[in-house]
Amino acid sequence: MGRAPCCDKANVKKGPWSPEEDTKLKAYIEQHGTGGNWIALPHKIGLKRCGKSCRLRWLNYLRPNIKHGGFSEEEDKIICSLYISIGSRWSIIAAQLPGRTDNDIKNYWNTRLKKKLLGKQRKEHQSRRGNSLKQDMKRSSSSVGDSMVPADNLNQIPYWPELPVLAAAAAPIPHSSQEHRIDSQASMRRLLIKLGGRFSEDDHVVNDGTTLHQFPNDLSTTDQDLYEQTVYVPSSSSSSPMDALSLSNNIGSQFVNSQFAIDGGNLPMLQGQSTTFSSELQEMGYSNNPQRLDGMEFLYGEDMVDNRGVNPCESIGWGDTSSLVGPPCASEYGVMQQGMLQEYGFSEMRYPGGAQ
DNA sequence: AATGGGTCCAACCGCAACGCA
DNA sequence: TTGCGTTGCGGTTGGACCCAT
Structure with missing residues (x-):
């Protein structure tokens, strides 16, 4: 019934x-x-x-004070940034844009912003792919014998973006998790910078032993305080993992502080709710190859490409986004990830136009 | 001028969460 | 604790409008 x-x-x-x-x-x-x-x-x-x-x-x-249409660049950036961080939580995104409704933002994303980004991504990918292909051809013709890649595999080898020197040193094996992690950070930066953010190179990454989080060095709060300010942490009094209000307030406070941290700590609560998000991202240029989508690679773990040793802690599909930044993880791999993050950690994004 | 495809947006639908008796 | 009514949310749809052919 x-x-x-x-x-x-x-x-x-x-x-x-x-x-x-x-x-x-x-x-x-x-x-x-x-x-x-x-x-x-x-x-x-x-x-x-x-x-x-x-x-x-x-x-x-x-309702009074409703704005329709005419989204500004600033609003675009906020929507994109939040979408990347929390997915299609339109009501939460709308809460950061006074006068905008979730329906409006949802429509705007689906009809315009998504296509805008899609076009951007495809354009960049195509041009880079073209360059990469030229280089590959050059390399293969000049030193076929030296090639690390068998000639008959060339078509299957995806474009691998240049690796940071340290990452390359730490990860001699091309498909290592370290490499992906480091590259993910760079990718995230690139995407966020594209979207209008900028990074402070001297921001800190702190590991409190359970969870990694990033924060600028001018904050004097304790790790726990910071964590609770930066990401939503279900408190003992909050039984619902989907405490949207907490998340909303949390994000709101980030904007009040003109800071915006993309932090995997926010994301576990999205479990099981982001299949569309995931497929959209795939559509935005990511199919089987994480490097195809410049700037989006950070959203995927190598397990999406290489199924070896899938570990719940390491899986990074949107069903479990917790490893985006380095959540508690019992595996050696998790510890290693955290170590790498500490070593090369990426910083938060500070939203442009705000106080520093 | 007709028409077919694409775009945009208001509104609907179904589900999960919430609140209360 | 449970069950039911209500609310809130995200996905989807239908139709009006636009534009190219």
């Missing part, structure tokens, strides 16, 4: 709202408020509408 419908669908009007309906709803709410019961509201004012429909109409259209 299914759930009882929230309203009598047969006697409920659907489709676009008329100006009369808008006027009725707006006048009533402005005078009496919602009364704490959306379901009863349409009956009170004689509207043949579902309560949910009234709520949506009010929140997305009639």
Whole structure:
């Protein structure tokens, strides 16, 4: 037996709202408020509408100070940054953009921003792929015998971006986890810089023994304090891992401080909710090759490419994003990751235009 | 002018979380 | 603790509009 419908669908009007309906709803709410019961509201004012429909109409259209269209560059950046950090949590993203509704932002992302980024990514990838191909051809023709890569494998070998010297030294094996981690940090930086962020080179990475987090060196809080300010930590009083308010407040405070940390610590709570996000990212140029998507590589672990030794702690699909920054992990690999992060750790992104 | 495809956005739907009795 | 009604959220859809052919 299914759930009882929230309203009598047969006697409920659907489709676009008329100006009369808008006027009725707006006048009533402005005078009496919602009364704490959306379901009863349409009956009170004689509207043949579902309560949910009234709520949506009010929140997305009639509510005062709603802005429609005309997203600024700044808003674009905020949306992109937050999307990359938390995925399609439109209500949380909307909370950072006064006057914008989650529906508006969702539509804007789906119809414009995504395509904008997609085009950007593809363009850059194509041009870089072209250069890479030229170099490959040059190399293979000049030193076929010396090539590390068998000639018949050339077509299968993805483009590997240049590695930081230290990473290359630490990770002589091309597919090592260290290499990916380091490259992931660089990738994240690149993407965020593209999106308008910038990094402070002297920011610190702290490992409190359980979780890694990044913060600027001008903060004097303790690790725990910082962690609670920077990422959402389910407290003993908060039983819900999806405490959106906490997350929202947390993100809000980051913006208040004009700082924006992309931190995997936020992400475990997104488990099981980001399949679309993941596929979108794949669509944005990432299919089987993590290096194909310049700037997005950090979102994927090598296990996405190489299935050897998949470990729940190491898996980095959006079902478990916790390893983006280096969560608690019992495996040696996890410890190694943390060590590498400490060694070469990437810093938070500071949002442009804010106080430092 | 007709039309077919693409784009955009308001609104709907279903599900999960929440709150209360 | 449980069950039910309500709310909030994210994904999807339908249709209006635009533009190229």
